[in-house]
Amino acid sequence: MMHLYRLAVVAFLCTLASQAVFAKWDEERDATTNGKDELVYYYKANDQGQKLVLDKYVKRLIFIQPDRFYKRTIRLIKVDGQPIEVMSDPFSRFPEQTAITFENKDEVLKKLFLAKKIEVFIRYNRDEAMSVFQIK
Numbered sequence: 001m002m003h004l005y006r007l008a009v010v011a012f013l014c015t016l017a018s019q020a021v022f023a024k025w026d027e028e029r030d031a032t033t034n035g036k037d038e039l040v041y042y043y044k045a046n047d048q049g050q051k052l053v054l055d056k057y058v059k060r061l062i063f064i065q066p067d068r069f070y071k072r073t074i075r076l077i078k079v080d081g082q083p084i085e086v087m088s089d090p091f092s093r094f095p096e097q098t099a100i101t102f103e104n105k106d107e108v109l110k111k112l113f114l115a116k117k118i119e120v121f122i123r124y125n126r127d128e129a130m131s132v133f134q135i136k
Helices: 002-022 105-114
Strands: 026-031 038-045 051-055 060-064 072-079 082-085 087-090 097-101 117-124 127-134
Touching: 038 127, 051 105, 060 072, 072 097, 072 105, 082 105
Parallel strands: none
Antiparallel strands: 026 038, 038 051, 051 060, 060 097, 072 082, 072 087, 072 117, 087 097, 117 127
């Protein structure tokens, strides 16, 4: 009986610790297409009105820039100064959104959840830009 109690306490503390990690990101809820389940997405916006969405279900980032509909490519992000090569794929139905995917999804997602600063290096045709997201 005491063993079950300890196990329950450990599970509760782990849940609290994991929520503390997510608390640094803002939260957005969305219903699935069948309306039965609720999905939780984590995001951060910056001063330029751009948004970075952490999609833990597909294990990717989504970069959103509503005022620029130019074709963009993202090949590199930096998480707390550490460069990570990524691939990007624009959404055809939502031109302001670009999916950012990476090789080692679980490892990168863990780094993103714990990040304090994420830099996204973007190429618009021939122009290059960097977007910074502070996560507190």
